[in-house]
Amino acid sequence: MAGIGGADTTGKKVGWGLLNTVVVIYALIPVLWIVSLSFKSSKTLADGNFIPREWSLENYQNIFSTSEFTRALVNSIGIAIIATAIAVVFGTMAAYAIARLDFPGKNLLVGVSLLIAMFPQVSLVSPLFEIERSLGLFDTWPGLILPYITFALPLAIYTLSAFFREIPWELEKAAKMDGATPGQAFRRVIAPLAAPGVFTTAILVFIFCWNDFLFAISLTSTEQSRTVPVALSFFTGSSQFEDPAGSIAAAAVVITIPIILFVLFFQRRIVAGLTSGAVKG
Amino acid sequence: MSHATTEDTGTSDLTAAQPVAPKKKAALSEGKKAERRLGWLLCAPAALTMIAVTGWPILYSILLSMQRFDLKFPDRTEWIWFDNYVTVLSSPYWWDAVWVTVLLTVVTVAVELVLGMALALIMHRALVGRGIVRTTSLIPYGIVTVVAAFSWRFAWTPGTGYLSEALGSEPVLTEKIPALMVVGLAEIWKTTPFMALLLMAGLALVPDDLLKAAAMDGASAWQRFIKITVPIMKPAILVALLFRTLDAFRIFDNLFVLTAGSQGTSSVSMLTYNNLIKGLNLGIGSTMSVLIFLMVALIAFVFIKLFGTAAPGSDDGGKR
Numbered sequence: 001m002a003g004i005g006g007a008d009t010t011g012k013k014v015g016w017g018l019l020n021t022v023v024v025i026y027a028l029i030p031v032l033w034i035v036s037l038s039f040k041s042s043k044t045l046a047d048g049n050f051i052p053r054e055w056s057l058e059n060y061q062n063i064f065s066t067s068e069f070t071r072a073l074v075n076s077i078g079i080a081i082i083a084t085a086i087a088v089v090f091g092t093m094a095a096y097a098i099a100r101l102d103f104p105g106k107n108l109l110v111g112v113s114l115l116i117a118m119f120p121q122v123s124l125v126s127p128l129f130e131i132e133r134s135l136g137l138f139d140t141w142p143g144l145i146l147p148y149i150t151f152a153l154p155l156a157i158y159t160l161s162a163f164f165r166e167i168p169w170e171l172e173k174a175a176k177m178d179g180a181t182p183g184q185a186f187r188r189v190i191a192p193l194a195a196p197g198v199f200t201t202a203i204l205v206f207i208f209c210w211n212d213f214l215f216a217i218s219l220t221s222t223e224q225s226r227t228v229p230v231a232l233s234f235f236t237g238s239s240q241f242e243d244p245a246g247s248i249a250a251a252a253v254v255i256t257i258p259i260i261l262f263v264l265f266f267q268r269r270i271v272a273g274l275t276s277g278a279v280k281g
Numbered sequence: 282m283s284h285a286t287t288e289d290t291g292t293s294d295l296t297a298a299q300p301v302a303p304k305k306k307a308a309l310s311e312g313k314k315a316e317r318r319l320g321w322l323l324c325a326p327a328a329l330t331m332i333a334v335t336g337w338p339i340l341y342s343i344l345l346s347m348q349r350f351d352l353k354f355p356d357r358t359e360w361i362w363f364d365n366y367v368t369v370l371s372s373p374y375w376w377d378a379v380w381v382t383v384l385l386t387v388v389t390v391a392v393e394l395v396l397g398m399a400l401a402l403i404m405h406r407a408l409v410g411r412g413i414v415r416t417t418s419l420i421p422y423g424i425v426t427v428v429a430a431f432s433w434r435f436a437w438t439p440g441t442g443y444l445s446e447a448l449g450s451e452p453v454l455t456e457k458i459p460a461l462m463v464v465g466l467a468e469i470w471k472t473t474p475f476m477a478l479l480l481m482a483g484l485a486l487v488p489d490d491l492l493k494a495a496a497m498d499g500a501s502a503w504q505r506f507i508k509i510t511v512p513i514m515k516p517a518i519l520v521a522l523l524f525r526t527l528d529a530f531r532i533f534d535n536l537f538v539l540t541a542g543s544q545g546t547s548s549v550s551m552l553t554y555n556n557l558i559k560g561l562n563l564g565i566g567s568t569m570s571v572l573i574f575l576m577v578a579l580i581a582f583v584f585i586k587l588f589g590t591a592a593p594g595s596d597d598g599g600k601r
Contacts, residue, residue: 009408012408013408013409016403016407016408016409016410017409017410019403019407020403020407020409020410020413020414023400023403023414023417023418024413024414024417026470027417027418027420027421027474028417028420030421030429030432030433030436030470031420031424031432033432033435033436033443034428034431034432034435037432037435037441045441046440046441047441048440048441048442048443048445048446049443049446050443089326090326090327090330091327093323093324093326093327094323094324094326094327094328096323097319097320097321097323097324098324101316101317101319101320101323102313102316102317102320103316103317103319103320103321104317105321105324106320106324109324109327109328112328112331112332113327113331116331116335117524118523118524118527118577118581119335119574119577120527120530120531120550120570120573120574120576120577121531122531122533122549122550122553122554122570122573123339123342123570123571123573123574123577124334124335124338124339124342124570125553125554125557125558125566125570126342126345126553126557126563126566126567126569126570127337127338127339127341127342127345127567127570128334128338129557129558129563130341130345130563131337131338131341146330146333146334147334149330149334150330150331150334150335153327153330153331154331157327182315182316182319183319207423210425211425211426213425213426213427213533213534213537214531214533214534214550214554217537217554217558218554218557218558228425229425229426229427229428229534232427232428232431233427233537233538243441245435245438245441248431248435249431249435252425252427252428252431252432255425255428256424256425256428259420259423259424259425260420260423262423263416263419263420263423264416267412267415267416267419268415270419270423271415271419271478271481274422274475274478274479275478275479275481275482275485276482
């Protein structure tokens, strides 16, 4: 019996190993392909080989020598960081209130955030385009930061309130017994405990802002505020005979690096954040 | 201060999970008031931003949709009530885009549900390498959609791409059906891991003891899955389906990069974008916006009917 059990486990392990390999290949192939393209020299760019025959850095040199890409990178980083910071601060405040306090209008706020999470973003593009043009926000950083905050807030509120419900609130009570006001209890006791949840939320929100394409392409028109995904879609070769694929691939790899780093270092947190926020509501 | 002292004498540790719960009546109302004020104060920035960026624009898009408003001819702007709706709803392009969107949504979400469930089971049950599987499957979730879309585009580009090299050099992106299949593939690749994560959260709710007991009683793996796992996971499955359906319905990035809506592959978002930003026709663009909004509301309504009490919004937050 024990022998059979042992063989069974080895067999199972091999089976799992195979399944895991399938998943890993599935997830990585498109990424490896774009990395490979980005390292191909212009001569071998169009050879259709999965692995470069000739490795070269010329695509990277090309993109970093144009302001079209570097400026877009600055825009992407700046806009995503500012939007993330604001959304996480607002989201933390609201989620604390939702998880801990009793006040009229709470369910309404939860409902409204849920509505916004499901909202077809393209429906906002037409009015925002016109409103931002008349307010002078069109093609500016705030013009993108505002919709990003708005669409990140539901995500932030759900994820954070799920985290906040797991916090040992007895500590807050103890602080209050010692004479702390609810505000002090929030700042001194709960905020440090909540930091991991807040951090996780910040990663998810950053990924969301980093990823956006629809708002970025609709509400910008120049290098001044164009983000990388949009700049990518406008890349043309430096001459009409040059295939922009190499530059696009190199730029694509550059903006994938932060995502890969997040995933490698914070896998557990991201999984926890996505599952708790979306399912426990 | 007053309710803090009441707490001191009044409540025991048993009520620790409750919000401030003083016993004396006067203190209660004062404490309640302070709590309300703090609640509103804390929610105000989030609520005001969300309302400012969505509330007024939604109303404004309804107003815009009832005007002839073409930025190429701004002086011909006038109020035309529902003429734009007649124009859009009688346009074959619009219905084509609706069908493309519905088709892509239904097919990709169905495939994702099956693949996502498989991936969720792998991530949940894997005996070895669970960390590796979870880490790598987060990459499609996290990667910028446009980047992934370019990867697929180049893969299928005749001459350049490994897939077109391997599968014959027919240009797949220049014909409607093959192009839509590539778009669907890109969409499925990107979002299956997200579906899997949501489903995995549901899997975690299934008690192992129950599955073991069923196995003892001779239930096969498939029977255990259908009779025990799926019913317990039902709320998680519905949440995942709702999120993915609404998300798939907004499909834009992949289409933009892969086909730019040519050969009749426009989705409703793509068509709206083309009318609005390329065509600068705010009236028609807004009309489409309103129609998309109504369709999404309808889908959400149907799902929430299916959810019943399992809907995420109906959980009233603080009370556990």
